[in-house]
Amino acid sequence: MAFSLNFAPQVAVPVMPTPARGYWSKVLRQLMRDPVAMTAALVVFLIVCAAVFAPWLAPMDPYKGSMIKRLLPIGSEGYMLSRLMYGGRLSLLMGVTPVLAAFGIGTSIGLLAGYVGGRLNMIIMRVLDVFYAFPSVLLAVAISGALGPGMTNSILALTLVFVPQVVRVAESVTTQVRKLDYIEAARMSGASAFSIIRVHVLGNVLGPVFVYATGLLSVSMILAAGLSFLGLGVKPPEPEWGLMLNTLRSAIFRNPWVAALPGLLIFITSIGFNLLADGVRSAMDIRR
Amino acid sequence: MKQETVNLASTDRGGPAQPLLMIKDLKKYFPVRGELFQRERKFVHAVDGVSFSVAKGKTLGIVGESGCGKSTTARLIARLVTPDSGSMIFDGEGVAEFGGIEFKEFRRNLQMVFQDSFASLNPRLTISETVAYGPQAHGVSKAQATERAHSLLARVGLRPEQFASRYPHELSGGQRQRVNIARALAFEPRLVILDEAVAALDKSVQAQVLNLLQELKAEHDLTYLFISHDLHVVHYISDEVMVMYMGQVVEMGPVEDIYGNSRHPYTRALLSAVPSMDPAKRTQHTPLSGDPPNPINPPSGCRFRERCPHAEAVCAAQIPALMAAQGNLAHTVACHMNDPQSAHTQTLMEVAA
Amino acid sequence: MSKPLVSVRDLTVEFVGNRRAHALDKISFDLQPGEVLGLLGESGSGKSVTLRTLLRLHPQRTTRISGSMEVDGTDVLALQGRELEAYRGGTVSMVFQEPGLAFDSVYTIGQQITEAIRAHEAVDHRTAMQRALQMLERVQIPQARRRYDAYPHELSGGMRQRAMIALALACKPKLLLADEPTTALDATVQIQILLLLRELQKETGMSVIFVTHDIGAAVEVADKIAVMYGGRIVEENSVAGIVHSPRHPYTAGLLASTVSTENRGKPLLAVPGSPPDLSALPPGCSFAPRCSNAQQQCTREQPKVISLNGERLACWNPVLPLLKEEAVATA
Numbered sequence: 014m015a016f017s018l019n020f021a022p023q024v025a026v027p028v029m030p031t032p033a034r035g036y037w038s039k040v041l042r043q044l045m046r047d048p049v050a051m052t053a054a055l056v057v058f059l060i061v062c063a064a065v066f067a068p069w070l071a072p073m074d075p076y077k078g079s080m081i082k083r084l085l086p087i088g089s090e091g092y093m094l095s096r097l098m099y100g101g102r103l104s105l106l107m108g109v110t111p112v113l114a115a116f117g118i119g120t121s122i123g124l125l126a127g128y129v130g131g132r133l134n135m136i137i138m139r140v141l142d143v144f145y146a147f148p149s150v151l152l153a154v155a156i157s158g159a160l161g162p163g164m165t166n167s168i169l170a171l172t173l174v175f176v177p178q179v180v181r182v183a184e185s186v187t188t189q190v191r192k193l194d195y196i197e198a199a200r201m202s203g204a205s206a207f208s209i210i211r212v213h214v215l216g217n218v219l220g221p222v223f224v225y226a227t228g229l230l231s232v233s234m235i236l237a238a239g240l241s242f243l244g245l246g247v248k249p250p251e252p253e254w255g256l257m258l259n260t261l262r263s264a265i266f267r268n269p270w271v272a273a274l275p276g277l278l279i280f281i282t283s284i285g286f287n288l289l290a291d292g293v294r295s296a297m298d299i300r301r
Numbered sequence: 302m303k304q305e306t307v308n309l310a311s312t313d314r315g316g317p318a319q320p321l322l323m324i325k326d327l328k329k330y331f332p333v334r335g336e337l338f339q340r341e342r343k344f345v346h347a348v349d350g351v352s353f354s355v356a357k358g359k360t361l362g363i364v365g366e367s368g369c370g371k372s373t374t375a376r377l378i379a380r381l382v383t384p385d386s387g388s389m390i391f392d393g394e395g396v397a398e399f400g401g402i403e404f405k406e407f408r409r410n411l412q413m414v415f416q417d418s419f420a421s422l423n424p425r426l427t428i429s430e431t432v433a434y435g436p437q438a439h440g441v442s443k444a445q446a447t448e449r450a451h452s453l454l455a456r457v458g459l460r461p462e463q464f465a466s467r468y469p470h471e472l473s474g475g476q477r478q479r480v481n482i483a484r485a486l487a488f489e490p491r492l493v494i495l496d497e498a499v500a501a502l503d504k505s506v507q508a509q510v511l512n513l514l515q516e517l518k519a520e521h522d523l524t525y526l527f528i529s530h531d532l533h534v535v536h537y538i539s540d541e542v543m544v545m546y547m548g549q550v551v552e553m554g555p556v557e558d559i560y561g562n563s564r565h566p567y568t569r570a571l572l573s574a575v576p577s578m579d580p581a582k583r584t585q586h587t588p589l590s591g592d593p594p595n596p597i598n599p600p601s602g603c604r605f606r607e608r609c610p611h612a613e614a615v616c617a618a619q620i621p622a623l624m625a626a627q628g629n630l631a632h633t634v635a636c637h638m639n640d641p642q643s644a645h646t647q648t649l650m651e652v653a654a
Numbered sequence: 655m656s657k658p659l660v661s662v663r664d665l666t667v668e669f670v671g672n673r674r675a676h677a678l679d680k681i682s683f684d685l686q687p688g689e690v691l692g693l694l695g696e697s698g699s700g701k702s703v704t705l706r707t708l709l710r711l712h713p714q715r716t717t718r719i720s721g722s723m724e725v726d727g728t729d730v731l732a733l734q735g736r737e738l739e740a741y742r743g744g745t746v747s748m749v750f751q752e753p754g755l756a757f758d759s760v761y762t763i764g765q766q767i768t769e770a771i772r773a774h775e776a777v778d779h780r781t782a783m784q785r786a787l788q789m790l791e792r793v794q795i796p797q798a799r800r801r802y803d804a805y806p807h808e809l810s811g812g813m814r815q816r817a818m819i820a821l822a823l824a825c826k827p828k829l830l831l832a833d834e835p836t837t838a839l840d841a842t843v844q845i846q847i848l849l850l851l852r853e854l855q856k857e858t859g860m861s862v863i864f865v866t867h868d869i870g871a872a873v874e875v876a877d878k879i880a881v882m883y884g885g886r887i888v889e890e891n892s893v894a895g896i897v898h899s900p901r902h903p904y905t906a907g908l909l910a911s912t913v914s915t916e917n918r919g920k921p922l923l924a925v926p927g928s929p930p931d932l933s934a935l936p937p938g939c940s941f942a943p944r945c946s947n948a949q950q951q952c953t954r955e956q957p958k959v960i961s962l963n964g965e966r967l968a969c970w971n972p973v974l975p976l977l978k979e980e981a982v983a984t985a
Contacts (some may be wrong), residue, residue: 194421195431197381198484203408204438212434216425367811368842472695473928503696504867508911508924515921530841533913537922554932574845576870578914580893583874587849589842591796592810 024082049090057285060278064101071095074280093271097278100252103164104279107237107246108230108251110168115175116226123183124178124218127208128191138184141177145162149174153236157245169245172237182225186218208218220297227290238279252278305356315393320354321524327351327377327387329370329563333597346596347373349548351387352623355492357542360518360525362539362556363646364532364571366529366593369545371528375496378526379413380404392491409439412485416497418477422469427482429454429465443455446487453483457513482513484523490574494526499534502600511538532575536560544568547596547604550623554632564634603637613637615644655828657727659828659861660685664721667700667707675932677703679837679885680721683966687828690855690862692868692876692893694908698929702883705831708863726828744774747827751834756821757806763817764790765826766801774825787806788828789820793850812843816850823854824846826927830855832864836871848874869912873897878964881905884940887959890966899973901965903947939970947971952977 030299044050063070072091126137142153156170190196191214199209238255240246246255254275261272315321318447328350333343348370356362363371376382378389380396391397396407415421423429432450437443451461457479459496469477478498495514496554499507509532518525529535535542542551542559544567552565570588577584588610597605603621606612615637626632626639637645660683667678674768678700685691695703698765706712708723708858709962723730726745739961749758749805757766765785771777775787792800793816806814815835822830831852836844848850852875855862866872872879880890881902890901900906907925930936936943949971969975 128313177385194415194417195423198413198421198481199423199434200381201379201408201411201413202435202438202488203405208438212426213423283495354742365844377769475928504869505696505908505911505925505927506928508922509914509926511913512921512924531913532841537913537917570842574841576845576868576874578873578897578912580873580897583852584845584849587842587846590846592812592843593840 015226015265037206040293040296044292047292047295049288050201050296053230053292056281057289058265059106060101060282060285063098064105067095067098067102071098076252084109093274096252096257096276097254098256100257100275101278101282103247103251104234104238104241104255105282107164107167107171107241108234108282111171111175111237112226112229112233114168114172115179115229116199116222117181118172119176120183120222122221123180123185124187126180127187128206128214129185130188130191134184134188137180144173144177145181149236150234150239152245153240154245157240162245162248164247164251167237167240170240170245171233174236175217175233178229179222179226183218183222188218188223189215190214224290224294226298227286227293230286234283234286238275284295304528304543313392315569317357319357319393321392322378322526323354324378325352325388327374327389327391328385329373329377329382342427343370343597346548346599348377348384349596349599350549351416351544351545353550353553354371355524355526357520357524358522359525361537361538362535362542363526363528363545364530364535364542365440365545366530366571366591368547368596370596371545372496374545375413375494375526377529379411380407383415395455405439410490411492411494412488412490413494413496414478414481414485414498416500418474418481419469419502419567421481422477424469427466428459428470428472429461429522431469431480432487435484439488449487451481453486454480456486456510456517457483458482458495473490473506474502475510478502478510479513482510482517486517489521490523492524492526494528497530498527500531501528505517507534514538532571543573547599548606551605552632552634553623554626554629555578558629558632562626564632564639565605565636566611567605579581580654603635610646611638611647619643656686658684658862659687659689659690662708662722665704665718665723666705667712668718669716670713670718671713673933676935677885677932678707679935681885681887682938683794683887683890685829685861685863686972687861688855688859690864690875690877692872692879693863693865693882694867694872694879694896695799695865695882696867696929698884698932699882700932701946702833704882705748705833705863706867708829708831708909709746709748736808740774743770743817743822743823743827744829745827746829746831747822747825748831748833749815749818749835751823751837753811753818753838754806756818757814759806760803762803762982763809763840763947764804767821770821771824786820786824789824792854793817793820795820812846815839815843815847816837819847819850819854823858825858826858826860828860830860830862832862833866834866837868844871845874851875859923869897870909875955880966881908884934886940886956886968887966888941888968892964895965899974900967901967901974901976903971903973905943905944906973937969945971947973 066152071094071110073095122137128136152175153170156173157167160166160170196209196213237246239256241253241255242259244259246257249256257275261275327348329348329480330344331347333345343501350590351370351374353361363374365371373382391407392411409443422428425535426434429450432453433443433446436446436449442650451465454461454464459476459479472480482565499510502510502644514525515538517523527535527538539556541554542556543550544559544565546567552563552568553557558566560572563572572589591608594607600607609616619637621635621637624640625634626634637643641648663682663683669675669677681704684690693699693704700946702741707719708725708730710733717919723976728745730741752804757763768779768782771782771785772779783972787798788800790801793815795801795816801809801813809817828976836847839847847937848871851862862875864872864875876893878890878892880887881896881904882888883904889896889900889905896905897909900909904925907923910923911925913922925944932939936953938953938955939957945952956968959966959968964975965976
C-alpha cells in the first residue's frame with residue numbers, strides 16, 4: 014500500500030454515558046402528559062374513593078327504607094346518594110375482581126400453552142375456543158344462570174368469560190417471544206424452563222396482557238351490572254348499581270333522572286376505565 | 302449460601318488428538334404444511350446426511366447459500382432442534398446418551414453467538430444481568446456471577462462502569478455483538494458456534510469483532526464453528542472449510558485447498574461470484590444462473606446437477622459420495638468428476654475454473 | 655464538460671419529528687448522463703437518505719430540506735402534485751433492498767409493471783402489456799410469459815429483484831437509484847444482478863446512483879465513488895482512485911479493514927469506535943473521534959471541501975493530500 018496508517022489499539026471508544034432510565038417511570042411521565050387519560054384517571058379515582066370510603070362519607074344508612082316509597086324530590090337525595098356510594102363498592106368489586114383473576118389465571122395458562130407449544134398448545138387453545146365462540150353477555154348469563162344467583166357466582170362466571178380472552182393474548186405474545194434469539198440463547202445456557210419463563214418470557218408478556226386486561230375493566234363493569242340487573246348477581250336489599258337500575262325501572266316515568274342515576278354511574282365508570290386504559294396503552298407504546 | 306466458587310470450566314477428557322466434535326450422518330427434515338388431503342407428505346430436507354469433525358483449537362468454517370442447511374446444522378449441534386437421526390460425539394463421548402455427557406454439562410461446553418445482535422438480547426435486562434444469567438442458572442451466586450459478567454464485559458471492550466447497567470437498545474450493533482460474545486464465554490465453553498455472527502455488522506465494526514474473536518480463541522483455547530456466507534471472512538478466520546449445498550456437504554478440506562484448489566463446481570462458482578476489488582478486472586460472466594433452490598423434495602442423484610455446467614446422465618442416476626480429492630485424505634469432494642470409477646466423462650481431467 | 659444530469663448543491667436534510675437527526679449536511683455532487691456513481695458508507699452515513707430525498711420520499715411535515723437538487727433541468731424541491739408524480743418513475747426510478755417492498759402482494763408482477771407504464775404514458779393496455787413482457791425478458795427472467803402472471807411471493811429472491819428492476823426501468827427513466835439492491839441476496843445471485851445492472855446501464859445510457867456498504871459491489875458497477883460518513887461526503891474520486899489511492903482516513907480505514915485473502919493470520923486493521931449518533935454530531939469533523947490522523951483543528955472546524963480534477967476531499971489531515979496548487983476551495 015502506498016500509505017502508512019497508524020491505528021490505535023483495540024479499545025472501545027467511550028460513548029457519552031446516559032443513565033439507564035426505568036421503563037415504568039417513563040410510562041408514568043408520558044401518561045401524565047395526556048389530558049384525556051388524566052381526566053379519566055381523576056374521575057375513576059373519585060368514584061373509587063367515594064365507594065371505598067362510603068361507610069364514613071355516606072349521609073345515611075343505605076338499607077333503611079324502600080326506594081320506591083321514598084321517591085320524593087326533597088329528602089331522598091341523601092338516601093339515594095348513600096345507596097349509590099355503597100352500591101359502588103359492590104359494583105366495583107364485581108367489575109374489577111374478575112379481571113384481576115382472569116389476568117392471573119389467563120397469563121399462566123397462556124404462558125404454558127405458548128412456551129410448550131405443540132399438542133398441549135393445540136388442546137388448550139381449542140378448548141378455550143369453545144368458550145370464546147360465545148358472545149360475552151350470553152356466556153356470562155349462561156354460566157351465572159347455571160351456578161345460581163349471588164355475588165360470588167357472578168364473579169366466577171365473569172372470570173370464566175374473560176379467561177379465554179386473556180389466554181389468547183398471552184399465548185400469542187408468548188409464541189412470538191419464544192421464537193426470538195434471546196430465548197434460544199437462554200436455552201443454550203442450560204437453564205430450566207421455569208427459570209427461562211420467569212426471567213425472560215414473563216417480563217415481555219406482561220406488558221401486552223396488561224394493556225388488554227385494562228381494556229376489559231370497562232366491559233366487566235357493564236357485564237357485572239347487567240347480571241345484577243337480570244337478578245343473577247346480588248340480591249336485594251344489597252345496593253348495587255345494576256340491581257338499582259332494575260328496582261328503579263318502575264319509577265322511570267315518575268322520576269326519570271333519579272332512575273337513570275345508577276346507569277349514569279355505570280356509564281361514567283366504564284368510560285373512565287376505558288379512556289384510562291387507552292392512555293396507558295399509548296404511554297406504553299412509546300419507542301424508547 | 303454458596304461459599305466456594307462454582308467451577309464452570311470443563312476438563313479436556315479426550316486429549317489433544319481426539320477431535321472435539323464428531324458429527325455423523327446428521328439428518329433433519331421439516332414437514333411442509335400442505336393441503337389437507339395430500340397424497341405424499343412433502344418435507345424440507347434441511348440437513349440430509351452431514352458428517353464432519355472439528356479438531357481442538359481449530360476453526361471450521363461452514364459456507365453456503367440460503368437453503369443449504371448451515372444454520373439448521375448449527376442448531377442441531379447446539380441441540381436447540383432435535384435431529385431426526387445421526388450421532389454427535391463431543392470430546393470422545395456421546396451427548397445425552399447412556400454413559401455420555403449429561404445434557405446440562407454439555408450446555409456449558411458449547412455456546413452459540415447468533416446473527417441478530419438485537420434479538421439475541423432480552424430488552425428488559427441490563428447487559429450485565431444478561432451475561433450473569435447463565436452462570437446463575439448453574440448455581441453460581443448472584444454476586445459472583447455479576448463479578449464474572451463485569452470482567453467479561455471488560456475483556457470484550459465494554460467498560461463495566463459505563464456499560465454494565467445499559468439496556469440493549471442503548472448500544473450499537475457491534476457493542477451488542479460483543480455482549481453476546483461475553484455471554485457465550487461466561488461458561489468457559491470449549492466450542493463456540495458463530496452463526497453469521499458478523500454478517501449484520503458494518504464493515505469497520507466487523508473487523509474489530511473478528512480481531513476480538515481471534516484474541517479470545519487464543520486466550521481461552523477455544524474451538525470455533527464459523528458459519529457465514531461471506532467467503533472473504535471465512536478465508537480469514539478458518540483453518541478448515543466445509544461447503545454445503547441443499548442440506549449436504551459437497552466439499553470439505555483445509556482452507557488453502559478449498560480456496561486455492563477447489564474441486565467441486567459449486568465451490569468454484571461461489572468463489573468466482575465474489576465481487577472483484579480491482580476495477581480493471583471486473584467480473585465478466587456469472588458463474589451460475591438461477592437462485593439457490595428450496596430443498597423440498599430434492600432432485601435425484603447429485604443435487605447440484607440442475608445448475609451444474611458439467612452435469613451428465615450419471616449425475617442424475619447416482620448420488621456422488623464424499624471422496625478424497627487427488628489422493629489427499631484431508632480434502633474431500635462429493636462429485637462424480639472427482640471419482641475415477643464413475644461414468645462421468647470428465648474425470649481425471651483438470652476441470653477449467 | 656457537458657451539463658450534468660444531476661446537480662446537487664449544499665443539500666441539507668434534518669428530521670424534526672419524533673426522532674431528531676441531522677441526516678445530511680451540505681451534500682454536493684454532480685452526475686453526468688450515463689455515469690454510475692457509487693455511494694459508499696455504513697449505517698448512519700446518510701446514503702439512503704440521499705436517495706430518498708432525490709425522490710422526495712420523506713414526509714414533508716417532519717423533514718427540513720435546504721439546498722438545491724436539479725435532475726434533468728428540473729428543480730426537484732419545487733415539484734408538486736402531477737409533476738412530482740410524473741417525475742417519480744418517469745425521470746427517476748428506484749430499486750430497493752428488499753424486493754418484496756416494491757411489490758403489492760395481491761397483484762401479479764405483470765399487472766403492476768403494466769400499471770406503472772400506463773401511469774406514465776398514454777398507451778393502451780395491450781401495448782403496455784407487451785412492453786412489460788419485453789422488460790421481463792430484458793432483465794433475463796426465464797419463461798417471462800409465465801412469470802408475468804406470477805405473484806411476488808411465488809418468485810425467488812433473485813427473480814423478485816429482477817422483477818423490481820424491470821418495474822423501475824419500465825418507463826425508461828433517465829436516472830436509476832439503487833438502494834443496496836444486492837445486500838439481501840446470496841453471493842451467486844448478487845453477481846448476476848450486478849452484471850445485469852451494468853449491462854442495462856450500458857444499453858440504456860441512463861445514469862445510476864448505487865448505494866452500498868460493500869466496496870466490491872461498488873467496484874463492479876460504478877465509474878466513480880463518493881464515500882459518505884456522518885451525513886457528509888468525505889471523499890469523491892474515480893473507482894480506481896478510491897481503491898488504489900484513498901485520501902481520507904476513513905476511506906483508507908475501510909479499505910484496510912476489508913477482509914481479503916492477504917489478511918489471513920494477522921490482526922485486521924480495524925477502525926476503532928462506532929458510527930456517530932446523527933442527533934448529536936460532534937463539532938468539527940464527524941470522523942475525528944475515530945481518526946488516528948486527528949489534530950486540534952479537526953475537532954473544532956468542519957473540513958472544507960477541496961475540489962481538483964474531478965476529485966473532492968473534505969479533510970484537514972488526509973492520508974494522501976490532494977495537491978493544492980490548482981485546488982479550488984468550495985464551501
